[in-house]
Amino acid sequence: MCSLLRGEEMCLAQLFLQSGSAYDCISELGELGLVEFRDLNPSVNAFQRKYVNEIKKCEEMERILGYLLREIKKADISLPERDVNPVAPLPKHVMTIMEQLQRLEVELGEVTRNKEKLQKNLLELTEYTHMLRITRNFVQRTAEREPLQVQYEEFPFLEKDTVMDYSSMQRLGAKLGFISGLIHRVKIEAFERMLWRVCKGYTILSYAEIDEYLEDPDTGEPTKSVVFLISYWGDQIGQKVKKICDCYHCHLYPYPSSNEERNDVVEGLRTRIQDLHTVLHRTEDYLRQVLIKASESVYTWVVQVKKMKAIYYILNLCSFDVTNKCLIAEVWCPINDIPMLRRALEEGSRKSGATVPSFVNRIPTTDTPPTLIRTNKFTSGFQNIVDAYGVGTYREVNPAPFTIITFPFLFAVMFGDLGHGIIMAVFAFWMVLYENDRKLKNTRNEIWNTFFEGRYIILMMGLFSIYTGLIYNDCFSKSLNIFGSGWSVKAMYKDINDIRENRVLMLDPNVTGVFRGPYPLGIDPIWNLATNRLTFLNSYKMKMSVILGVIHMSFGVVLSTYNHLYFRKKYNLYLVFLPELLFLLCLFGYLVFMIFYKWLFFSAKNSRQAPSILIHFINMFLMQGDAVQPLYPGQTGLQVFLVVIAVFSVPVLLLGKPIYLYWLHNGSHHLRMYRGYERVRRNSEEEVYLMRAHDMEEGNSHSDLSSSGEHHTEEFDFADEFLHQAIHTIEFCLGCISNTASYLRLWALSLAHAQLSEVLWAMVMRIGLRMDTTLGVFFLVPVFGLFAVLTVSILLVMEGLSAFLHALRLHWVEFQNKFYSGTGVKFSPFSFSLLPSSFENDGLL
Amino acid sequence: MAGMSFVIAMSVMTLFWGIVGGVVPWFIPKGPNRGVIVTMLVLTAVCCYLFWLIAILAQLNPLLGPALSSDVIWYLYYHWP
Numbered sequence: 001m002c003s004l005l006r007g008e009e010m011c012l013a014q015l016f017l018q019s020g021s022a023y024d025c026i027s028e029l030g031e032l033g034l035v036e037f038r039d040l041n042p043s044v045n046a047f048q049r050k051y052v053n054e055i056k057k058c059e060e061m062e063r064i065l066g067y068l069l070r071e072i073k074k075a076d077i078s079l080p081e082r083d084v085n086p087v088a089p090l091p092k093h094v095m096t097i098m099e100q101l102q103r104l105e106v107e108l109g110e111v112t113r114n115k116e117k118l119q120k121n122l123l124e125l126t127e128y129t130h131m132l133r134i135t136r137n138f139v140q141r142t143a144e145r146e147p148l149q150v151q152y153e154e155f156p157f158l159e160k161d162t163v164m165d166y167s168s169m170q171r172l173g174a175k176l177g178f179i180s181g182l183i184h185r186v187k188i189e190a191f192e193r194m195l196w197r198v199c200k201g202y203t204i205l206s207y208a209e210i211d212e213y214l215e216d217p218d219t220g221e222p223t224k225s226v227v228f229l230i231s232y233w234g235d236q237i238g239q240k241v242k243k244i245c246d247c248y249h250c251h252l253y254p255y256p257s258s259n260e261e262r263n264d265v266v267e268g269l270r271t272r273i274q275d276l277h278t279v280l281h282r283t284e285d286y287l288r289q290v291l292i293k294a295s296e297s298v299y300t301w302v303v304q305v306k307k308m309k310a311i312y313y314i315l316n317l318c319s320f321d322v323t324n325k326c327l328i329a330e331v332w333c334p335i336n337d338i339p340m341l342r343r344a345l346e347e348g349s350r351k352s353g354a355t356v357p358s359f360v361n362r363i364p365t366t367d368t369p370p371t372l373i374r375t376n377k378f379t380s381g382f383q384n385i386v387d388a389y390g391v392g393t394y395r396e397v398n399p400a401p402f403t404i405i406t407f408p409f410l411f412a413v414m415f416g417d418l419g420h421g422i423i424m425a426v427f428a429f430w431m432v433l434y435e436n437d438r439k440l441k442n443t444r445n446e447i448w449n450t451f452f453e454g455r456y457i458i459l460m461m462g463l464f465s466i467y468t469g470l471i472y473n474d475c476f477s478k479s480l481n482i483f484g485s486g487w488s489v490k491a492m493y494k495d496i497n498d499i500r501e502n503r504v505l506m507l508d509p510n511v512t513g514v515f516r517g518p519y520p521l522g523i524d525p526i527w528n529l530a531t532n533r534l535t536f537l538n539s540y541k542m543k544m545s546v547i548l549g550v551i552h553m554s555f556g557v558v559l560s561t562y563n564h565l566y567f568r569k570k571y572n573l574y575l576v577f578l579p580e581l582l583f584l585l586c587l588f589g590y591l592v593f594m595i596f597y598k599w600l601f602f603s604a605k606n607s608r609q610a611p612s613i614l615i616h617f618i619n620m621f622l623m624q625g626d627a628v629q630p631l632y633p634g635q636t637g638l639q640v641f642l643v644v645i646a647v648f649s650v651p652v653l654l655l656g657k658p659i660y661l662y663w664l665h666n667g668s669h670h671l672r673m674y675r676g677y678e679r680v681r682r683n684s685e686e687e688v689y690l691m692r693a694h695d696m697e698e699g700n701s702h703s704d705l706s707s708s709g710e711h712h713t714e715e716f717d718f719a720d721e722f723l724h725q726a727i728h729t730i731e732f733c734l735g736c737i738s739n740t741a742s743y744l745r746l747w748a749l750s751l752a753h754a755q756l757s758e759v760l761w762a763m764v765m766r767i768g769l770r771m772d773t774t775l776g777v778f779f780l781v782p783v784f785g786l787f788a789v790l791t792v793s794i795l796l797v798m799e800g801l802s803a804f805l806h807a808l809r810l811h812w813v814e815f816q817n818k819f820y821s822g823t824g825v826k827f828s829p830f831s832f833s834l835l836p837s838s839f840e841n842d843g844l845l
Numbered sequence: 846m847a848g849m850s851f852v853i854a855m856s857v858m859t860l861f862w863g864i865v866g867g868v869v870p871w872f873i874p875k876g877p878n879r880g881v882i883v884t885m886l887v888l889t890a891v892c893c894y895l896f897w898l899i900a901i902l903a904q905l906n907p908l909l910g911p912a913l914s915s916d917v918i919w920y921l922y923y924h925w926p
Contacts, residue, residue, distance in 0.1 A: 405888035489921040507910030518904035520854030530911030603906030
């Protein structure tokens with residue numbers, strides 16, 4: 001418990017590592033995660049450190065591993081179960097791993113390149129086949145003598161022949177040329193227009209779309225292509241057409257001159273395509289096999305390389321001693337773990353077979369150590385939300401063990417609904433039961449991870465919400481009537497016929513028998529049916545908020561005594577804690593007392609004289625005790641007394657500590673000299689003179705050494721101390737008022753939640769329940785669905801997050817600024833399990 | 846102060862939370878988590894008891910009663926004791 005309350009005691013230690021066994025020792029320490037290494041070469045550039053070559057080698061291996069993982073992921077091969085945890089490899093084994101990786105990289109590269117070439121080939125052949133098929137259609141189409149565009153009349157041979165061949169063209173003397181190929185579908189219109197503009201009608205473009213999608217080799221996406229056939233007249237036109245085709249990235253294929261040629265080519269293509277398919281399949285199979293074999297050990301390699309790189313990075317932080325045979329490392333280590341540290345060093349030395357063992361040596365330091373607080377899976381969530389505000393200063397009181405209960409409690413005060421609490425608790429309970437399920441733990445969804453990490457917090461919040469929901473008597477905006485209401489209608493209206501008119505009537509507690517006693521568990525269920533429900537609830541909840549707030553803040557002030565006592569600043573107890581507590585309790589503690597007094601001693605019988613507490617409180621400050629009727633005899637005198645105490649505690653708080661410290665440092669200076677004189681008086685007068693001279697010479701340092709421990713190295717700056725204390729005083733006193741008012745958010749959020757819940761019921765569920773035909777039964781199902789969805793999204797998620805935030809703020813600001821400074825550094829041990837892996841961040845693992 | 850039901854409720858709740866906060870902590874076995882568990886129990890008892898106490902004290906001497914519409918009054922007249 002000491003650890004959770006205060007944090008571990010830490011010490012600075014020096015490790016003397018033998019050169020040969022340094023690697024193994026650090027490997028052992030990394031497995032255990034005990035210590036935090038300090039950088040002993042802060043001025044050295046990253047490129048000038050000793051082990052930079054080894055780190056470069058590790059990065060090279062990581063690059064190859066990244067390439068491997070990407071290929072494995074592309075091929076959709078799943079990695080085997082990741083339970084292995086291999087140790088970091090020794091430097092001599094590193095070469096084998098490196099060679100294996102390089103070999104794999106080369107092989108994979110070759111096979112991939114081959115595959116790409118084959119695929120490109122296949123694509124070309126496929127396109128050629130399509131082109132031939134479709135242009136045959138062009139030719140056959142024109143042979144059916146459809147009346148086409150005007151341009152075709154220029155080529156009279158079309159009417160004669162079904163086949164365009166060079167012989168007939170030459171007979172005509174027309175230098176007719178053909179260009180055929182494929183182009184992307186999106187470009188075909190622009191292509192056509194460009195052709196028309198440039199060639200001005202000396203070309204004919206026929207095109208048709210291919211039905212199937214072909215894979216574009218550059219981007220890998222399926223695209224629609226269009227087969228086109230350009231027949232042109234003249235050489236120069238031919239050049240222009242070719243240039244335009246280049247411009248539009250068309251794939252051109254030779255156009256066959258006769259039908260037989262065309263058929264031959266088609267046949268040839270078909271066989272070639274079949275062959276290519278087989279070869280491609282074989283290549284893909286081989287690639288897959290290589291990747292599967294690699295995937296078996298890739299995870300091990302990743303872990304090993306990561307550990308190796310980490311070890312070299314740590315070795316870079318160490319410095320060599322004078323003889324250059326020994327590495328010195330400075331670490332922060334918890335004092336309780338020093339034996340384990342020694343054992344780890346021995347283990348490392350043994351593993352590397354070193355003759356001289358490495359050892360550890362504690363050294364004193366004035367630096368503030370980092371803060372380590374040991375947590376388990378339950379407390380870590382609460383510690384995280386405390387650390388989010390600020391990590392605790394070394395060895396100061398940790399608010400986390402109290403936050404475990406007060407945070408869910410304050411959340412529940414704002415959330416209080418039995419039904420919603422049950423849903424939240426069940427959800428959290430499910431997460432806790434399945435917390436070891438790997439799939440739940442390792443998802444990449446950030447929002448889910450946040451909820452999962454806080455599963456114990458949500459469970460506590462849900463359980464407390466169930467309790468506060470029971471007390472508020474609010475379950476999905478309806479009240480439970482377990483014990484029977486304390487209010488009786490029968491006693492008020494003896495004759496029921498008196499109330500035939502549609503009126504709203506108020507039950508009067510003065511009438512005997514109407515009010516039979518308070519409901520034993522929470523708020524009476526009759527209030528749920530009343531129209532003036534909020535009048536009563538608002539008064540109740542506001543007073544409750546103030547009471548809870550003052551108690552929470554007083555608890556915070558009391559916790560500061562732990563710090564004062566631990567850091568041996570007992571004067572703080574009288575000069576800081578006591579004035580603070582008196583100020584808080586005399587003013588706001590008295591307010592709480594008045595609230596309880598009014599609840600207990602004023603009832604409906606004297607409700608006309610029931611005082612307003614707020615007015616009394618204000619009058620207390622203004623010292624106008626006689627303006628209103630007193631609550632109890634002697635009230636004026638008591639209030640004056642309390643105000644006087646509170647007012648006097650402010651200057652004590654403001655000036656007490658600086659003046660005391662000033663007196664401690666400078667005032668006692670004379671005392672010490674005097675005592676030194678007294679001490680040696682017995683010996684001789686000469687020695688007295690010597691003593692005095694000695695004192696004069698040493699001056700301040702002498703008296704500083706003999707005063708309290710912490711101050712002997714610091715100069716005491718009165719102005720600085722006074723300013724600090726002044727700020728603290730102002731903050732505390734003004735904060736008391738504003739923080740007490742801030743706790744009213746407990747009332748505000750609880751009201752909002754109750755009202756939202758009621759609106760949802762009245763507007764959604766009641767509509768569904770009111771229909772009493774059979775249709776209503778079917779109508780109820782979607783209505784309930786809507787009700788459920790809105791409940792979860794608005795009331796649970798949105799209100800839950802809102803109440804969470806406000807409860808957190810109440811803790812961070814109102815509670816913790818009474819005692820917590822939170823200026824520490826978190827202890828981050830060197831541990832392999834805590835190192836992030838860049839592959840995991842890329843989603844490759 | 847009002848009648849029997851109040852006294853019974855008061856004593857039952859005080860006893861229950863008193864046991865949770867004052868008696869059960871003595872029976873928690875020694876271990877690394879003993880301190881945390883004891884703190885949790887005491888704080889839970891204090892918070893829950895205080896919350897319940899505020900609720901019952903606020904209703905002990907009501908200064909005003911609930912205002913009910915006549916439909917509700919009619920229903921309560923016949924269906925509540």
